Amino acid sequence: MKRISIFILIAALVTVFTESSAFALSRLGSSGGEVTNIQSRLKEWGYYNGAVDGVYGQATVEAVKRFQQKNGLAVDGVAGAATLAKIGLPTGQSAAGNASSNDVTLLAMVINGEARGEPYEGQVAVGAVVLNRVRHSSFPNTIAGVVYQKGAFTAVDDGQINEPIQQSCFNAARDALNGWDPTGGAIYYFNPETATSKWIWTRPLITVIGNHRFCG
Numbered sequence: 053m054k055r056i057s058i059f060i061l062i063a064a065l066v067t068v069f070t071e072s073s074a075f076a077l078s079r080l081g082s083s084g085g086e087v088t089n090i091q092s093r094l095k096e097w098g099y100y101n102g103a104v105d106g107v108y109g110q111a112t113v114e115a116v117k118r119f120q121q122k123n124g125l126a127v128d129g130v131a132g133a134a135t136l137a138k139i140g141l142p143t144g145q146s147a148a149g150n151a152s153s154n155d156v157t158l159l160a161m162v163i164n165g166e167a168r169g170e171p172y173e174g175q176v177a178v179g180a181v182v183l184n185r186v187r188h189s190s191f192p193n194t195i196a197g198v199v200y201q202k203g204a205f206t207a208v209d210d211g212q213i214n215e216p217i218q219q220s221c222f223n224a225a226r227d228a229l230n231g232w233d234p235t236g237g238a239i240y241y242f243n244p245e246t247a248t249s250k251w252i253w254t255r256p257l258i259t260v261i262g263n264h265r266f267c268g
Contacts, residue, residue: 088105091112140158164212
């Protein structure tokens with residue numbers, strides 16, 4: 053009986069240790085590859101101006117706080133699961149599974165912010181544009197990199213990306229990730245009723261879906 057009790061206790065301790073390790077957070081004093089990735093992405097998006105050295109110092113804390121404040125997160129300077137998801141980095145025990153889930157959520161967020169009033173095909177189209185940019189050499193090669201590229205999406209700039217996500221936008225994100233591209237390869241889109249950029253009108257038109265013109 054004592055052996056069984058000791059075994060259960062050891063198993064419980066191992067489980068707690070494993071879970072705490074698997075879900076460890078990057079915070080002040082942390083170091084390693086995850087911190088390097090955090091710094092690299094925040095530097096690319098203009099939140100961080102320090103050295104990309106893999107050391108979570110005070111400059112990284114302040115950069116994370118600025119990112120959190122901009123994106124409707126708890127402002128604590130700790131790169132926890134919610135913050136990493138917004139940055140587009142995997143978290144938890146199954147990195148591949150969580151990265152995929154993060155991609156769906158982030159893509160749904162930008163679709164929701166940019167196209168929640170559009171027909172379903174138009175919502176998928178916005179997601180497709182994000183993915184087309186990921187594959188294009190002129191843009192960042194991750195969904196998070198594309199979404200948070202400075203000035204890329206109005207919904208990021210005005211906070212609409214943080215609005216509650218409609219179910220149709222989750223569905224549209226999954227359809228886009230599964231390969232549906234109603235735009236025919238577009239890497240830009242705009243609403244002619246609200247666009248203020250003259251340059252965007254110079255892009256070759258591919259198709260019109262709802263209120264958006266999709267361009268190459």
